[in-house]
Amino acid sequence: MTKNGSRYIFIFNPAADKGRASRKAEWLNAFISGRSDSELFTTSYAGHAGDIARSEARKGTCMIACGGDGTLHEVVNAVAGRDVTVGIVPIGSANDFIKTRYTQSSAQAVCNHLFDVESKVVDLGSVAYGNAGHRYFINSLGIGFTGRIAKSVQQSPRLKGELGYVYALLSVLFRYEPLTMAIKITLEDSIIELHEPIFVFSVMNGKVEGGKFRIAPSAELADGLLDVCILKAVPKHQFFRYVLRYLRGTHISDSQVIYCKAKRVEVTLNAAEVMHLDGELYDNISGTIVISVVPQALSVQ
Numbered sequence: 001m002t003k004n005g006s007r008y009i010f011i012f013n014p015a016a017d018k019g020r021a022s023r024k025a026e027w028l029n030a031f032i033s034g035r036s037d038s039e040l041f042t043t044s045y046a047g048h049a050g051d052i053a054r055s056e057a058r059k060g061t062c063m064i065a066c067g068g069d070g071t072l073h074e075v076v077n078a079v080a081g082r083d084v085t086v087g088i089v090p091i092g093s094a095n096d097f098i099k100t101r102y103t104q105s106s107a108q109a110v111c112n113h114l115f116d117v118e119s120k121v122v123d124l125g126s127v128a129y130g131n132a133g134h135r136y137f138i139n140s141l142g143i144g145f146t147g148r149i150a151k152s153v154q155q156s157p158r159l160k161g162e163l164g165y166v167y168a169l170l171s172v173l174f175r176y177e178p179l180t181m182a183i184k185i186t187l188e189d190s191i192i193e194l195h196e197p198i199f200v201f202s203v204m205n206g207k208v209e210g211g212k213f214r215i216a217p218s219a220e221l222a223d224g225l226l227d228v229c230i231l232k233a234v235p236k237h238q239f240f241r242y243v244l245r246y247l248r249g250t251h252i253s254d255s256q257v258i259y260c261k262a263k264r265v266e267v268t269l270n271a272a273e274v275m276h277l278d279g280e281l282y283d284n285i286s287g288t289i290v291i292s293v294v295p296q297a298l299s300v301q
Contacts, residue, residue, distance in 0.1 A: 006085075008038040008115070009056045011049050011075060013067030016092040018164075021067055024091050024107070028066060031111060043071075053078035061085070062301055064114070068092015069139055073278035076124070076138050080298055085119050087301030093153070093164060093211070094279065097139040100206035100221060101300065117301060122221040124297040125205050127277060128290040137277040138298070139206040141291060143267060144179045146202055146209065147274035148172045151281050165210040169243070178233035179273065185228055186264040194258075197233035203265055203291050204229065207249075214249030218261075224295040225261040232256045265291040 010032060014022035025042075032038040041052045053063050053075045063079055065072040066089040075086055090098045091107050098105040101120070125137040142150070152168035178197035185192040202209065204216035204227040216227035231242060234256055245251035252259035272286040 006037060007058070007061045008032070008035070008064060008087075009052070009061055010038060010040045010064045010066055010089070011043065011052050011071065012040060013043045013049055013065075013071040013092075015043070016067035016071055018093070021091045024066075028089070043067075047074065050074040050078040057082050057084050059083045062087050064089055064301070066091060069094060069096050069278045070280050072097060072138060073280050076278075076298065077136050080124060080136050080294075085299040085301050087114060089114070094209075096208045096211065097206050097278070099208045100139070100219065114301065119299045119301050120222065121296045121299050123205055123224060123226075124294045125203060125226055125277075126292050126294050127275075129275070129282070129285055130287065133282075135277055135282070136294070136297075137205065139204070139278050140209045140215065141203040141275065141277050142209070143181075143201045143269070143275045143285070143289070144198065144273050145172065145176055145200045147276045147281070148176065149210070150276035150279050151274050151283070153279075154281060169210075173236065173239060176236075180270055182268040183230070184266040185258075185260060185262045187260060187262055188225070192258070192260065194230070198230055199233050199239070200229070200231040201267070202229045203227070203262075205293075213246045215246060216259075217249030217252065218259075221300075222296065223261070224293060225263060226265070226291070226293045228258065228260050228262050228265055230258040232258070263293055267291070 043049050049071050057079045062085040063075050064087040065075040072088055088098050089107055128134050149168045149172050152172055153164050156164055178199045181198045183194040202215050204219050207216050207219045209215045215229050219227040251257050268288045269286050272284040275282040275285045
């Protein structure tokens with residue numbers, strides 16, 4: 001008998017981690033072999049993970065995203081608002097969300113408890129942009145600097161995992177200039193408004209981005225708030241000092257950093273920019289972007 005009568009749908013993305021996830025196919029098959037409650041689907045095109053999740057979602061189903069944060073992002077957007085649970089087998093490049101969900105975040109450690117761990121209801125970030133564009137994110141959002149880093153990582157076919165993020169950071173930094181943004185942050189009891197050049201703009205539900213960067217060390221997945229982290233314009237030669245602080249999570253006390261917990265954030269851009277949601281690219285975003293928290297929105301394994 002399965003736990004609570006659950007049905008487990010494993011959605012395997014062999015293209016994750018720049019195709020290296022394909023090496024996990026045999027291991028994944030062996031892991032679920034003999035289980036009558038589990039079925040494995042393999043994606044074959046961009047967006048396929050979401051298509052599978054939509055088609056297989058039924059009450060009592062647990063959708064297991066087998067890939068990276070991008071695969072998880074697809075599955076979350078396919079089933080948000082439906083009576084299903086989402087799980088993760090982390091075999092992507094950075095696997096950021098799982099690092100907030102569990103203390104041990106390797107694929108093997110997660111799988112050891114996948115069928116018996118208690119599910120947790122978490123918040124989601126909701127993003128409205130452009131002409132009726134709307135998406136959710138479960139871990140992180142970035143506009144400008146981190147959006148361009150995500151784009152560089154996607155376009156670099158050879159560098160693996162965290163090394164790819166470091167290379168992308170350096171290549172983007174070389175030609176990057178802070179972006180002037182109009183930002184309105186709605187806190188629980190007040191409002192912060194900014195209109196100035198911004199070096200790094202991030203909104204987090206999880207703690208980690210880019211593999212090791214502790215962008216939001218105080219983030220909680222189910223506190224009903226999103227963590228906003230903004231680095232104001234600083235000279236480029238000072239940025240490496242901030243990189244070290246981001247790695248340690250000590251940047252949040254710096255005078256050039258705004259770090260707060262928010263219910264809603266509105267950002268207006270003067271020109272089209274790159275946005276990432278959970279590492280997935282949304283290019284040529286312009287105008288006003290509205291980011292809000294959706295409390296207790298999704299059950300995760």
